[in-house]
Amino acid sequence: MQFIQQFINGVHVGSIYALIALGYTMVYGIVKLINFAHGEIMMLGAYVGFFAIGLWGLPFPLALLVAMVFSALLGVVIERIAYKPLRNAPRISALITAIGMSLLLQNIALVLFGPDPQKMPAVISKEAIHLGSIQISYLTIVTLVLAVGFMILLELFIKRTKTGKAMRAVSQDKAASTLMGIDVNRIISVTFAIGSALGALGGVLYAVAYPQVEPYMGIMPGLKAFVAAVLGGIGSIPGAMIGGFILGIMESLTKGYISSQWSDAVVFGVLILVLLIKPSGLLGKNTREKV
Amino acid sequence: MLQVRDLHVYYDKIHAIKGVDFDVKPGEIVSLIGANGAGKTTILHTISGILKPTEGFVKFQGENISSVPAHRIVYMGMAHVPEGRRIFAQMTVLENLQMGAFTRKDTVQIRRDMEKIFTRFPRLKERMSQLAGTLSGGEQQMLAMGRALMSNPTLILLDEPSMGLAPILVDQIFSIIEDIKAMGTTVLLVEQNATRALSIADRAYVLETGKVVMAGDAKELLANTDIKSAYLGG
Known part of the structure; x- marks a missing residue:
């Protein structure tokens, strides 16, 4: 019974990691950049959700929407001012810029909101469904429904729509995509917007679960989501989803059976193992250089 | 249809194209021939907007x-089948063709044009839902050409x-050409296989290290002894 309970908790946190991991993997797939500012985009999205609920009194779905739109715009602006000028620069330059952007956003949050954690109002009932000795909270259900729902939407968008197909084309060959009449810059903006919006969704759900917001809240879930993306195969969208769930479940089982202090060590140990055994991740493509 | 005048293109400091002039008239096949490094591909990239000229137009x-911008030129009716085909290997044959029609909104006509492509390239129809990367080299070339034709171009490079x-x-x-x-x-054709290119072209320009060194009727060039010894292996 304890196993099932821990498993459910893992699925809950794993769905949040998966949402955040999607932003890393989509951006990597299209511009080959690890956007280290993604955790901070998620954190600022969580703050906007916090203000929308606590200050402006918006209902939860509307607050989510506001947070997602805010982060989408933030992601697009960051790409335009910080990453786009470096698109043809050595990759390490863009990576350093992303780390710089991450610290900048953290410090902006620190100045604007102060260092102290603020309590997220309980927007979702604390009640739980009891199935024998197993409890499933409404929050877990809401989180899972939202996360899986948006993943299905994303999958449909990428497989079925013209813009979604163009995103896949651009991620494979930018020059050939341009020759199809695709505006590569617009597609990159759309990718940052979607990835950042999903990050904000993850951020608000994370803030509701723990239940607080603080300027450094993006770091650990951001890193873990990055591990999830690498575990699933960076650049692979289903990989990020699966990686997120696996990571969440592993973390939760470690907390339940070994010790909470070990959970982060296990998570990052997994990263090292994956990189040693299968560097391209579970669903990653073999990196073959094309002629 | 196409006018190129006093075209100069640089790769960083390397002066790759040094003042090229040529024309393509509606309905023609015009061929650019020349050895490796003569600048043929660079000229095509400049026409389709991927490279920008430093001088000329x-x-x-x-x-x-x-x-x-290169992607806007496609909307004006120019398609470019790049060297090495550059199909989208991780997308299906059908999706590749759909990407070819990216600039268009006339769904009914797009479907008709796709049927035409499938009639001309029956292999592509058989492999419609296969990933393009699994096709053979010849099939990939046909897909690349079919994809470019899906934009319904007036000029194809x-x-x-x-x-x-x-x-x-x-x-x-x-x-097929x-x-x-x-x-x-209208077709602008760049080829190493000069004999074959000249045999189907109306007119041709011979390039050497970024300059046009000879121009004229394709049949006459084909008969020209200098060309023969330099490019046609005779």
């Missing part, structure tokens, strides 16, 4: 397109369409 249907293909497939590719002309699309 490219006019397409009377409009100067030298500073128009073909960069080394016969490269790396078995002789029987080369025959097919050249017969003649079909494209017959359907009313």
Whole structure:
């Protein structure tokens, strides 16, 4: 019974990691950049959700929407001012810029909101469904429904729509995509917007679960989501989803059976193992250089 | 249809194209021939807007397109089949063709044009839902050409369409190029296989290290002894 309970908790946190991991993997797939500012985009999205609920009194779905739109715009602006000028620069330059952007956003949050954690109002009932000795909270259900729902939407968008197909084309060959009449810059903006919006969704759900917001809240879930993306195969969208769930479940089982202090060590140990055994991740493509 | 005047293109400091002039008239097949490194591919990239000229201009249907972004030029009716085919390997054959029609909104006509492509390239129809990366080299070249035709272009640029293909497939590719002309699309063809290119072209320009060194009627160039010794292996 304890196993099932821990498993459910893992699925809950794993769905949040998966949402955040999607932003890393989509951006990597299209511009080959690890956007280290993604955790901070998620954190600022969580703050906007916090203000929308606590200050402006918006209902939860509307607050989510506001947070997602805010982060989408933030992601697009960051790409335009910080990453786009470096698109043809050595990759390490863009990576350093992303780390710089991450610290900048953290410090902006620190100045604007102060260092102290603020309590997220309980927007979702604390009640739980009891199935024998197993409890499933409404929050877990809401989180899972939202996360899986948006993943299905994303999958449909990428497989079925013209813009979604163009995103896949651009991620494979930018020059050939341009020759199809695709505006590569617009597609990159759309990718940052979607990835950042999903990050904000993850951020608000994370803030509701723990239940607080603080300027450094993006770091650990951001890193873990990055591990999830690498575990699933960076650049692979289903990989990020699966990686997120696996990571969440592993973390939760470690907390339940070994010790909470070990959970982060296990998570990052997994990263090292994956990189040693299968560097391209579970669903990653073999990196073959094309002629 | 296409006017290129005093075109100069640099790669960083390397002066790759040194003042090239040529024209393509509606309904023609014009071929650019020349050895490796003569600048043929660079010229095509400059026409389709991927590279920008430092001097001179490219006019397409009377409009100067030298500073128009590459993706907008496709909307004006120009398609470019790049060297090495550059199909989207992780997408299906059908999706590749749909990407070819990216600039268009006329769904009904798009479907009709796709049927036409499938009639001309039955192999593509058989492999419609297969990933393009699993196709053979010849099939990939046909897909690349079919994809470009899906934009319903008035001018198509073909960069080394016969490269790396078995002789029987080369025959097919050249017969397809003649079909494209017959359907009313103007062709600018870059080829290493100069004999074959000249045999289907109306006119041709011979390039050497970034300059046009000879121009004229394709049949006359084919008969020219200098050309023969320099490019046709005779």
